[in-house]
Every structure is written in structure tokens, then in C-alpha cells.
Amino acid sequence: MLDESYYRKTDEIIAHYGREAKALIPIMQDVQAEYRYLPGELLAYIAKQIGITETKAYSVATFYENFSFEAKGKYVIKVCDGTACHVRHSTPVLEALWKELGLSKKKHTTDDMMFTVETVSCLGACGLAPTMMVNEQVYPAMTPEKALALIAELRGKG
Numbered sequence: 001m002l003d004e005s006y007y008r009k010t011d012e013i014i015a016h017y018g019r020e021a022k023a024l025i026p027i028m029q030d031v032q033a034e035y036r037y038l039p040g041e042l043l044a045y046i047a048k049q050i051g052i053t054e055t056k057a058y059s060v061a062t063f064y065e066n067f068s069f070e071a072k073g074k075y076v077i078k079v080c081d082g083t084a085c086h087v088r089h090s091t092p093v094l095e096a097l098w099k100e101l102g103l104s105k106k107k108h109t110t111d112d113m114m115f116t117v118e119t120v121s122c123l124g125a126c127g128l129a130p131t132m133m134v135n136e137q138v139y140p141a142m143t144p145e146k147a148l149a150l151i152a153e154l155r156g157k158g
């Protein structure tokens, strides 16, 4: 259950874009930017407020890969597993992160909601392989050691 503040914030976002069906995507984008994911309850709420069905809102949200229904950590780490990165040993980087953070292919986010680790198929920086991204920043030429040092640094920042 989400507390009242989520609905108040969503109301503000809806008021900004207007209560109309065409505002769905920008509203969802702003809600996701606020919470780092799109809670299902809010998607249903938005649909009702702008007069579309929940099914329609859900199908639009699932069409765009960028929307996530899963709560994410403060630091979202995307390890590239595209071909260029894979041949330059991205897998040991991913495995080192999983081991350090107690994560796996099935468990993506630490219980303290600090870190989410995902894989992506190309970060568009193949010349810098193997790459990874933490929130909006790209890190080139990763190694397991560099990845673990970065985790230690981020933990220090809190």
C-alpha cells in the first residue's frame, strides 16, 4: 500500500499535464522519475483520473521498455552484456557485483534499497567495453575490481 503522499504527488503531476488521455506518457515518465519505478497502484489511479481504462494504461506502459513496475534501489547499475562487452569479459563484472550485493538473476535489488543490478543489451558505447552505467553515468573499461571499488565509494556516499 502506498501512502497518501504518492497520490498527492501524482495529483500534482496530473494537474501539470492535464486530465486527458494524451497526457498518459508524460505523466508516467514523471511519476517514474520521482519514484524510480511506476507503482501499479499509481498507474491504475492515473488511468482513472485521465479517463482511460487500466488495461489501456498498462498496455502502453509495457510497450515502452523504460517503464518499470519493480521498485528500484537508489543506485541502478546496468551492466552491459551486449556482444562487444561480453567478449571483453562483462560477465565477471556482473558476477562480482551479484556476489558483493547478494543479488542474482532473480533478485535485482538489495533489501536496503540501495542497489539494483540489471543487464542491458548495449549502452551504445561499445568502444569503451566492457561498460556499465550507474544511474545516468557511464563507466568504461570495467573490471570486477573497479566495480567493487565503485560500490564501496557509493556506500560511503550513502
Ligand code: FES
Pocket (backbone or CB within 6 Å): 080, 081, 082, 083, 084, 085, 086, 121, 122, 123, 124, 125, 126, 127, 129, 130, 131
Ligand atoms: S555492447 Fe556494451 S556498450 Fe555496446
